Amino acid sequence: xxxxxxxxxxxxxxxxxxxxxxxALSERDPRREAATFPRINLYECEAGxxxxxxxxxxxxxxxxxxxxxxxxxxxxxxxxxxxEGAKIVRRERRRGPFARQVTLPAPIAVERVEAAMRExxxxxxxxxxxxxxxxxxxxxxxxxxx
Amino acid sequence: xxxxxxxxxxxxxGEGARHRIAPPVDVFETAEGVLxxxxxxxxxxxxxxxxxxxxxxxxxxxxxxxxxxxxxxxxGENEPILYVRSFKLRPDLDPAKISASLKDGVLAxxxxxxxxxxxxxxxxxxx
Numbered sequence: 331x332x333x334x335x336x337x338x339x340x341x342x343x344x345x346x347x348x349x350x351x352x353x354a355l356s357e358r359d360p361r362r363e364a365a366t367f368p369r370i371n372l373y374e375c376e377a378g379x380x381x382x383x384x385x386x387x388x389x390x391x392x393x394x395x396x397x398x399x400x401x402x403x404x405x406x407x408x409x410x411x412x413x414e415g416a417k418i419v420r421r422e423r424r425r426g427p428f429a430r431q432v433t434l435p436a437p438i439a440v441e442r443v444e445a446a447m448r449e450x451x452x453x454x455x456x457x458x459x460x461x462x463x464x465x466x467x468x469x470x471x472x473x474x475x476x
Numbered sequence: 477x478x479x480x481x482x483x484x485x486x487x488x489x490g491e492g493a494r495h496r497i498a499p500p501v502d503v504f505e506t507a508e509g510v511l512x513x514x515x516x517x518x519x520x521x522x523x524x525x526x527x528x529x530x531x532x533x534x535x536x537x538x539x540x541x542x543x544x545x546x547x548x549x550x551x552g553e554n555e556p557i558l559y560v561r562s563f564k565l566r567p568d569l570d571p572a573k574i575s576a577s578l579k580d581g582v583l584a585x586x587x588x589x590x591x592x593x594x595x596x597x598x599x600x601x602x603x
Contacts, residue, residue: 369554373547382541384517384554386581411582413504413511422500423515435550450517450581451541 367428368404368452378457379434386450387411387423395445395454400437402454405429437461494538494558499583501561509569509588516559517581524578526585528571534562535583 368383381402385393387410394405407427412418437459445454502513516524518539527534540556543549565571570590577584 366553370551371541371543371549371554372551373543374550375544375547379550380544380547382554384539384541384581386515386517389580410502411513412502413506416504416506416511418502419505419510420501420503423502423513424500447580449520449539449578450515451539 366430367424368430370430370432372432372434374435378438378455381432381452381454381456383430383452383454384450385447385452388450390445390447390452393447393452397438397440397443397456399440400434402432402434402438402456403429404431404452494540494556496558496560498561499535499537499559509586510566512563512585512587514559514561514583514585515581516578516583518557519559519578519581519583521578524583526574526576526583528565528574531565531567531571532562533565533571533574533585533587534560535585536560537583 368385371382373380373382383404385406388406388408392406392409394403396403396405405428408423408425410421410423410425434456439457439459442457443454445452447453499514499516501515504511504513512533514535516535516537516539518541519537523539524535524537527536537559538557539559541554542556565587568589569587571587573588575586
């Protein structure tokens with residue numbers, strides 16, 4: 331028998347079982363996760379990096395993305411949609427400003443950085459600066475021709 | 477079987493090594509019924525399923541934040557995820573009339589109240 335808390339329009343059927351199992355499995359309940367946002371994946375190839383960051387519900391227009399040499403900064407604000415005149419029953423999605431700074435392993439060609447947003451996931455393509463890509467070093471030898 | 481799927485399509489990705497997590501949800505009571513909003517970044521209509529069976533609404537969605545071809549991982553704070561969450565529907569809600577939309581990694585599910593329980597303005601007759 332499920333008992334309803336008056337204010338809750340819906341209640342988690344599996345709150346006592348499945349979700350606790352989720353927590354035990356992953357230690358990652360986003361409802362309790364505050365500090366690190368957005369979480370970042372960074373991928374590298376010879377030519378550059380790709381940074382991937384989930385930013386659900388944050389429109390591209392409200393994300394401030396800056397790059398300076400090898401430091402990428404992501405700033406923005408989460409302002410969850412709230413229907414007018416509706417009663418809030420439950421509010422778990424986080425709100426408010428966020429900022430994260432990533433130091434990349436190599437300098438970036440800042441003028442060629444590209445960013446795109448899809449399904450609430452930001453992807454930033456960061457080509458390495460030509461100066462930072464591998465270069466063959468000539469070894470000078472002293473003395474005259476042998 | 478009384479369960480039915482609403483048209484957000486079916487899940488097609490494998491779910492082998494995915495982390496099961498409960499997506500954060502906002503719930504609103506509106507004039508029409510209940511609005512449920514969940515963060516499911518990385519999900520597409522093809523990797524997300526919403527199912528209603530009896531009085532249970534179940535959301536399941538797969539997302540991977542994978543490397544482009546030829547790239548190696550240097551930092552991986554986001555594992556492949558399976559968003560999983562279930563809700564018990566109140567008896568005054570109409571499971572047959574649920575609708576859902578997905579935008580910017582946010583899933584919105586509208587669950588209307590049954591006609592009998594919807595607020596209604598009562599005309600006061602004057603003689």
